[in-house]
Amino acid sequence: MNMVKHGFDIVDKATFRSGMSRFGSTVNVVTTRYGGKRYGFTASAVCSVSDTPATLLVCINRANSCFHAFENARHFCVNTLMPGHEDISNVFAGKPPTADRFMLGDWREGLTGTPVLVNASVSFECELDKAVDEATHRILFGRVIDVRENEDRATLLYCMRRYLKG
Template identity: 35%
Template sequence: MLRDADTPTATISPGDVTQDDFRRAMSLLGAPVVLVTTDGAHGRHGLTVSAICSVSDTPPTVLICLNRSNRSHAAFLRNGAIGISILAEGQEAIAGAFASSRLSSEERFANGMWRVGASGAPLLQQAVATLDCAVASVQTSGSHDVLFCRVNAIAHPSDDGHGLAWFDRRFHVLPRFTTQF
């Protein structure tokens, strides 16, 4: 819906965008809620991310943005194996556990039931879908590294779950629609 020309809007001048301004605007961009996990010689680690999207279906590739200051960052790069578990309605607590900086890796993985993908990465059995990936390349941007991950296997453990999204700093359930568009 377009605003009437007389409707006031808050405007931030170019160059005056603060970190808080940017975070507020980005909180209004709906995002998936996924667990990103790894295991290998550099340990088992996992975290909740919403900065993920598909890149290409030829070859199947996704990108994940990881903050370089995250304590698990190096393990993801060194292990090279990435598990992506797309969360469902009712999995808000596990998303919170994997987002918490206060919990150890063991405490995080004590939540849920896990299987090991062909890459060695842990995958949540109750996820809407899982992707077993390998890091193909890494690009640095600001405080984050963008990991381009080749998808080697996909599983849809449940066809009856609803997706989980993050919008306006809260979880929201995404219903499945039976109508095809």
């Protein structure tokens, strides 16, 4: 079904997804703690918003199995993965599904109790400032309260539906 808006046809889902696969991006695992449990998902839709105050945004699909935790949690952490973390990315993306996504990697509690990947390229611990729903997703705006950088600055990238080493 094509939708018409302002006289232009909106592209179909397959065409849009194919075009978006050409956007190279960092691979991130976004984590939180809610109800005494750890939750996380793999995200490429992460970007800076401002440096004054330090703010970033993350997009989460509202159909995601851990959405309820992010909907109710006050803090989250964006852990940018490094080459060699492909298995961590896949597990948090639900490939394969697993009860404990935190079985891979060395996780510690951050300032707010959110899970922080010890050897991430960089981790941004955030306090939720606001959330906005758009189509199938929720955009989480987080004020950055802590940054942890790894001396090895390599970052895992994803483009054209495959991992690249950056």
